Amino acid sequence: MNKPLLEVSNLQVEFNSRQGKVTAVRGLTYTINEGQSMALVGESGSGKSVSALALLGLLPKKTAKITAGSVKFRGEELIGAPEKTMRKLRGGSIAMIFQDPLSSLNPVLTISQQIVEQIKAHEKMEGKKAEERAIELLDMVGIPSARERVKQYPHQLSGGMRQRAMIAMALSASPSLLLADEPTTALDVTIQAQILELLTNIQKDLGMSLLLITHDLGVVAGFTEKLTVMYAGKAVEQGDTAEVLGNPNHPYTLGLLRSIPRLDRPRTSELKPIQGVAPDMSKVSVGCAFQPRCEYAQSKCATENPLFSTISKDRYAACWYPQDHALQNESLSK
Amino acid sequence: MTNNEPVLIVENLSVHFPIGSGLVRKAKGYVKAVNSVSFVINQGETLGLVGESGSGKTTIGRAIVRVNDPHEGSILLDGHELVGLSPKEMRPLRRKVQMVFQDPYSSLDPRQTVRQILVEPLVTHNLPLKNAQGEDRVDELLNLVGLDPAFASRYPHQFSGGQRQRIGIARALAVEPDLIICDEPISALDVSIQAQVVNLLESLKKRLGIAYLFIAHDLAVVRHISDRVAVMYLGGIVELTSSTELYENPRHPYTRALLSAVPVPDSVVEKARKRIILQGDIPSPTNMPSGCAFHTRCPLRTMLGNPEICSTERPELKIYPSKKDDHQVACHFADESS
Numbered sequence: 001m002n003k004p005l006l007e008v009s010n011l012q013v014e015f016n017s018r019q020g021k022v023t024a025v026r027g028l029t030y031t032i033n034e035g036q037s038m039a040l041v042g043e044s045g046s047g048k049s050v051s052a053l054a055l056l057g058l059l060p061k062k063t064a065k066i067t068a069g070s071v072k073f074r075g076e077e078l079i080g081a082p083e084k085t086m087r088k089l090r091g092g093s094i095a096m097i098f099q100d101p102l103s104s105l106n107p108v109l110t111i112s113q114q115i116v117e118q119i120k121a122h123e124k125m126e127g128k129k130a131e132e133r134a135i136e137l138l139d140m141v142g143i144p145s146a147r148e149r150v151k152q153y154p155h156q157l158s159g160g161m162r163q164r165a166m167i168a169m170a171l172s173a174s175p176s177l178l179l180a181d182e183p184t185t186a187l188d189v190t191i192q193a194q195i196l197e198l199l200t201n202i203q204k205d206l207g208m209s210l211l212l213i214t215h216d217l218g219v220v221a222g223f224t225e226k227l228t229v230m231y232a233g234k235a236v237e238q239g240d241t242a243e244v245l246g247n248p249n250h251p252y253t254l255g256l257l258r259s260i261p262r263l264d265r266p267r268t269s270e271l272k273p274i275q276g277v278a279p280d281m282s283k284v285s286v287g288c289a290f291q292p293r294c295e296y297a298q299s300k301c302a303t304e305n306p307l308f309s310t311i312s313k314d315r316y317a318a319c320w321y322p323q324d325h326a327l328q329n330e331s332l333s334k
Numbered sequence: 335m336t337n338n339e340p341v342l343i344v345e346n347l348s349v350h351f352p353i354g355s356g357l358v359r360k361a362k363g364y365v366k367a368v369n370s371v372s373f374v375i376n377q378g379e380t381l382g383l384v385g386e387s388g389s390g391k392t393t394i395g396r397a398i399v400r401v402n403d404p405h406e407g408s409i410l411l412d413g414h415e416l417v418g419l420s421p422k423e424m425r426p427l428r429r430k431v432q433m434v435f436q437d438p439y440s441s442l443d444p445r446q447t448v449r450q451i452l453v454e455p456l457v458t459h460n461l462p463l464k465n466a467q468g469e470d471r472v473d474e475l476l477n478l479v480g481l482d483p484a485f486a487s488r489y490p491h492q493f494s495g496g497q498r499q500r501i502g503i504a505r506a507l508a509v510e511p512d513l514i515i516c517d518e519p520i521s522a523l524d525v526s527i528q529a530q531v532v533n534l535l536e537s538l539k540k541r542l543g544i545a546y547l548f549i550a551h552d553l554a555v556v557r558h559i560s561d562r563v564a565v566m567y568l569g570g571i572v573e574l575t576s577s578t579e580l581y582e583n584p585r586h587p588y589t590r591a592l593l594s595a596v597p598v599p600d601s602v603v604e605k606a607r608k609r610i611i612l613q614g615d616i617p618s619p620t621n622m623p624s625g626c627a628f629h630t631r632c633p634l635r636t637m638l639g640n641p642e643i644c645s646t647e648r649p650e651l652k653i654y655p656s657k658k659d660d661h662q663v664a665c666h667f668a669d670e671s672s
Contacts, residue, residue, distance in 0.1 A: 043524040043525060043526060044524055158615040160615055161615070188386035188387055188551070188616075189386065189551065189553070189592060189595045189596055190386065190591060190592060190595045190611075190612045191386075191615065192595065192597075193594075193595035193597075193609055193611050193612075194611055194612070196597070197609070197611055215524070215525060216597070217525075217599035218596065218597030218598050218599050218604075219597050220599065221597060221598060221599045221600055221601045221603075221604040222597050222601070222604035222605065222607075223604075241601050242601030242602060245599050245600055245601055246600065246601070246602070255526065256525055256526060257599060259525065259526055259528070259529035260525060260528070260529070260554065260599070261532075261554040261555055261557065261558035262554055262598055262599065262600075263553060263554045263557065263581065263593065263596055263598055264598040264600055264603045267557060267558060267577070267578065267581075268558070270533060270536070271529035271532055271533055271558065272529065273526065273527070273528075273529030273530040273533060274526040274529075275530075277494045277496065277497075277527070278524070278526075293526075327600075
C-alpha cells in the first residue's frame with residue numbers, strides 16, 4: 001500500500017491576466033500513496049483548485065502556464081504529456097468530482113446517457129451492457145430505485161442525489177485516484193454527512209486513493225489520513241491529519257484552528273481571528289507570505305522565504321519559527 | 335445586556351407562496367415556506383435561527399422587514415403591528431429593523447462610494463449627518479465597524495469581502511436600529527475572516543445594545559453568537575431554547591441528527607463519534623408530509639416502531655422544563671429522546 005501513486009513536486013502555475021501576471025500556485029509538493037487519502041486545505045485564492053486542475057491538464061491553455069515542477073502518476077510524468085495520454089487518464093485512472101453537481105452535469109441528457117457516455121469513453125462496451133452498468137453504479141452510490149432514476153434528468157434530482165450521480169460517473173472506470181473538489185460545500189450538513197459516509201466506504205471498498213480539496217477542517221478530520229495546508233499558493237504544512245490538527249506547527253494552521261468556534265469544545269467568550277487579509281497574488285512576495293498576519297513573525301520572516309522542510313518525522317512546514325502547540329491540552333487547561 | 339423587554343414578537347407567522355398564479359390563472363397550490371412560527375426576541379438579545387436550505391429561515395427574516403408578505407400571523411416590532419401596513423406606514427418603522435445580507439459583493443451598489451452608501455439611509459430617514467458631538471456620522475460609523483474613515487471616498491470593489499461586510503454592517507447601523515436581521519452574514523467569507531466579523535457583531539451588541547436575529551446554517555457559529563437558538567425544519571420551529579441548553583441537551587430528533595452531522599476538526603473526536611445519518615432528503619414544501627413534518631426521516635420514530643400519531647398529528651411547540659432553561663420542543667415523543 002505504500003507505493004506512491006501521485007507525486008507532485010514544486011508545482012508552480014502562472015496566469016496572465018489584465019492586471020499582469022498572477023502566480024496562483026507558488027510551490028506545492030506532496031505524495032499520495034496507493035489507497036491513501038489526502039486533504040488539500042486552504043482558503044479561496046490559495047491555489048488548491050488550480051493545482052488540481054493542473055494535474056489533469058485542465059488549465060485554460062491561453063492564460064495559464066505551468067512554469068515549474070513535476071507531476072508523476074505511477075512514475076509517469078504528466079506535465080507536457082501528449083493530449084492522448086491525458087484523455088485516457090482523465091475519467092479513467094484519475095476521476096474528478098466538483099463542488100456544484102448541477103453545473104457539472106449536462107442538463108439536456110438523462111443520467112443514464114451521461115454515465116453511458118463516460119463508460120464508453122474508456123471501455124468498449126455495448127449500449128445495453130453499459131446501461132446495466134450505469135444502474136449498477138447508481139445502486140452502489142445509494143440512489144434508491146436506480147432503474148427509474150437513471151432515466152431522469154439532473155433537474156429532477158435533489159442536490160445530494162446529483163452529487164451521488166456524479167460520484168457514480170466518476171467511479172465508472174474504476175479510477176485509482178479520485179479528485180474531489182469541495183464535494184460537499186454546496187450541500188446541507190445532513191446531506192454532507194451522507195455523502196462523506198458514502199465516499200469513505202467507497203474509498204475503502206475499492207482501495208482507491210483520494211485527494212479531497214476543501215476549506216472545512218472538520219470534513220478533513222474524519223476521513224483523510226494525510227493533510228496539506230496551503231496558503232497563498234504554497235504548501236505551508238503537511239503531515240498526518242490527526243497530528244496536524246492536534247498539534248499544528250505552522251502559525252497559519254494554528255490560527256485557523258483557533259479562529260473557528262467548535263462544537264466539540266466549551267463555548268468561548270471571544271473568537272481569536274487571524275488579523276489582516278490574504279495577500280494579493282499578483283504581487284511578488286519577499287519573505288514569508290503569511291508574515292504580515294503572523295503573530296510569531298520576526299525580522300527574518302519579512303526578508304527570507306522559509307523553505308518547506310522537515311520539522312519532525314513525517315511532518316513538514318514552511319516556517320522559520322515552527323510552533324509546537326498541543327491544541328487538546330490548550331482547551332482543557334482553560 | 336439582555337433584559338426582558340421584547341423588541342420583536344412573532345406570533346403564528348405563516349408565509350405561503352402561490353405556485354403558477356398570475357393575473358388570470360388561479361394558484362395551483364402553495365409553497366408553504368413558513369408555517370405558524372412564533373418566537374420573541376428581547377432587547378439586546380441574539381436569537382439564532384438555524385436550519386438547512388429550504389427550511390424557511392430566510393423567509394422569516396424577509397417577512398419581518400416585509401419583503402415577503404405574511405399569509406397570516408402577527409409581527410410586533412416595538413409594540414407596532416407590521417402585518418397589514420402599507421409601504422408608507424411601514425417606512426418610519428424600517429428605521430427600527432435593518433438587515434445585513436449574505437453576499438457582501440451583491441448587496442452594495444458598485445457605483446456608490448462608501449460615503450454615499452452610508453449617507454443614503456440617513457437622508458431617507460431625515461437623520462442628521464453629524465452626531466451630538468458634531469462628528470461626521472459616516473466617520474463615526476466607519477470607526478464603529480473598524481474601518482479607516484479615510485476609506486469613505488472609495489468604491490466597494492476596492493475592498494475585500496470582510497471589509498465589504500463591515501460596510502454592510504455600518505449601513506445597517508446608520509439608522510440606529512433596535513434589531514438587525516443578519517442573514518448568513520459570514521458564510522460568504524473565508525474562515526480566517528469569519529471570526530473577525532463575528533467578533534465585530536458581538537462587540538457592537540455589547541456597546542449599542544442591539545438585538546440580532548442571526549440566521550445561519552453553521553451550527554458552531556450560531557452556538558457561539560446566540561443567547562437562544564431556534565431550530566427550523568421544513569417551515570416550522572422544532573426546538574427553541576437557550577444556546578447552552580440546546581447544544582448540551584438537544585431533545586428533538588432532528589436537532590440531534592443535525593448536531594451529530596457537523597464535523598469537528600479533531601480526528602480523534604471524529605473517529606470516536608457516532609453519527610446519526612438521516613436517510614433521504616428534505617421533502618418539498620409544496621407537498622408537506624402529514625402530521626409531523628419530520629416523520630418521513632425521523633430515526634426516533636423508526637426506533638419507536640412507527641407510532642401512528644407522528645404521521646397524523648402535527649406536534650405543537652411545547653415547553654419542557656429543564657435543569658437550566660425552559661426548553662420548547664415540537665415532538666410527540668420529546669420525553670423519550672432525553
